Amino acid sequence: MLMNEQEFIRILRNRLEGTLARDELDDIVSDYAEHFRAGKESGRSDEELWRALGSPDDIAREIRAMHLVKKAESVKSCGNIFHAVLATLGLGLFNLVFVLVPFILLVVMLLVIFMLGVAFAVIGPAAFVFSVLQLAGSPAFAIWLNPVAGLFISIGITTLGLLIIIGDYYLARFFYRAGIRYLKWNIGVITGTEEAE
Amino acid sequence: MNIQLKKGVLEICVLSVLAHKDCYGYELVNEISKRIDISEGTIYPLLHRLKDEGYVTTYLQESAGGAPRKYYRLTESGRDEEHAQREEWMQFSASVNALLAGNTHADE
Numbered sequence: 200m201l202m203n204e205q206e207f208i209r210i211l212r213n214r215l216e217g218t219l220a221r222d223e224l225d226d227i228v229s230d231y232a233e234h235f236r237a238g239k240e241s242g243r244s245d246e247e248l249w250r251a252l253g254s255p256d257d258i259a260r261e262i263r264a265m266h267l268v269k270k271a272e273s274v275k276s277c278g279n280i281f282h283a284v285l286a287t288l289g290l291g292l293f294n295l296v297f298v299l300v301p302f303i304l305l306v307v308m309l310l311v312i313f314m315l316g317v318a319f320a321v322i323g324p325a326a327f328v329f330s331v332l333q334l335a336g337s338p339a340f341a342i343w344l345n346p347v348a349g350l351f352i353s354i355g356i357t358t359l360g361l362l363i364i365i366g367d368y369y370l371a372r373f374f375y376r377a378g379i380r381y382l383k384w385n386i387g388v389i390t391g392t393e394e395a396e
Numbered sequence: 397m398n399i400q401l402k403k404g405v406l407e408i409c410v411l412s413v414l415a416h417k418d419c420y421g422y423e424l425v426n427e428i429s430k431r432i433d434i435s436e437g438t439i440y441p442l443l444h445r446l447k448d449e450g451y452v453t454t455y456l457q458e459s460a461g462g463a464p465r466k467y468y469r470l471t472e473s474g475r476d477e478e479h480a481q482r483e484e485w486m487q488f489s490a491s492v493n494a495l496l497a498g499n500t501h502a503d504e
Contacts, residue, residue, distance in 0.1 A: 230421055230440045233466060237422035237459075253435030262441050269448070387445070388403045 203245040204235040207255050214259030219266055227262060260289050261386060268382045275375060287382050291389075298385065305374050312367045319360025326353035402434050406442055408485055411470065411478040414452065420465040443468060451477050 200206065208228055215224050231252070238248040252258070264286040271279035284302050288294050326342075330349035333341050343349030406428070413419060413427045421443070425436045446452040451474030456464040470478065 227440070227444070230443075230466065231437070233420070233463075234422050234425065234436075234440075236463060237420065237465070241422075251429065251435075252437035255437070257435070258437040258441070261438065262444075265441060265445065387407075387442075388400055 202249045204232070204239075204248075207235070207245075207249050207252070208232060210255040211259050214256060215263060218263050223266075260286075264290055264386050265383070268379060268386065272379045280375060280378065283379075283382060287385060290386065294385070294389075297389065298382070302378070305378075309367060309371050309374070312363060312370070316360050316363030316367055319356050319363060321360070323353050323355075323357025323360055326356060329353075399434075402432055403438070405485070406432075406434065406439065407446070408478075408481040410439065410442060410446065411451065411474065411481060414468055414470045415475060415478045418467045418469045420457075420459075420467050424468060446474070450474070 208231060211231060212224065212228055215227065219227070234252070235245065235248055239245070264283070267279070267283040267286045271283040284298060287298050327350060329342050330346040330353060332339075333343055333346040333349070409428050409432065410424065413424055419427065421440065424443075425439050428434070428439060429436050443452065447454065447468075451471060452468050453471055454466050454468055457467050459465045
């Protein structure tokens with residue numbers, strides 16, 4: 200492979216196309232083009248400059264990950280955080296342990312809590328209806344020892360279910376924000392291209 | 397030296413160079429890589445981040461060679477950040493140095 204400016208820029212552009220907006224991409228590419236220009240003016244060769252810069256693939260991966268994390272920060276959605284996590288995984292194998300595993304554990308935990316809340320919120324009203332029917336004298340629905348207590352218990356279960364769902368929502372928001380901060384730090388410090396050759 | 401250590405201090409290095417004078421990209425990268433062996437390409441994403449955070453602004457200026465160059469300049473909040481991080485680093489590195497010096501004596 201020829202290690203010249205055109206090839207470096209081509210790889211960088213190629214890897215970032217589709218992720219970055221046109222003007223943002225042009226802005227980033229122009230920095231590297233200017234770097235090559237200034238470097239050559241001071242008498243260094245294309246190849247020398249390339250080796251000092253590091254691999255354009257690695258640079259593009261880092262820019263991409265940072266961009267997707269910022270996007271997930273400004274527009275909060277499951278899809279956006281998922282893409283940000285995926286892009287960060289591409290920065291190094293150890294992120295399987297430092298990013299993917301905690302991410303999966305968190306998602307599973309939030310889902311389990313959510314389903315628990317939903318279960319309570321469904322069982323509660325059902326039990327309420329049962330106690331009303333039992334009070335009305337329908338023997339088929341006689342599930343409560345004391346149907347009047349059943350009314351209050353089922354309201355309690357419903358409320359608990361709703362509180363769990365609301366709590367889970369705030370928990371998810373908290374972990375989303377903390378996760379973004381962690382990913383930024385991860386990209387900025389933990390991961391990185393190896394030393395210049 | 398390990399990459400995490402270097403990436404961790406890169407931000408304060410960039411802020412510090414810019415606190416001294418406005419620089420164009422290549423110039424800034426050279427100032428840093430003169431002293432720290434790091435993939436130079438990673439400095440540009442950092443500059444973008446500093447710009448996003450409002451610590452740095454850019455302006456174009458004609459160069460002797462012809463094409464205009466993009467200069468980076470610290471903003472007011474960038475200067476505050478530089479001061480804060482400089483203080484932090486000075487204290488931290490002094491503590492670590494003192495600790496290391498102490499342990500060397502203990503070994504002897």
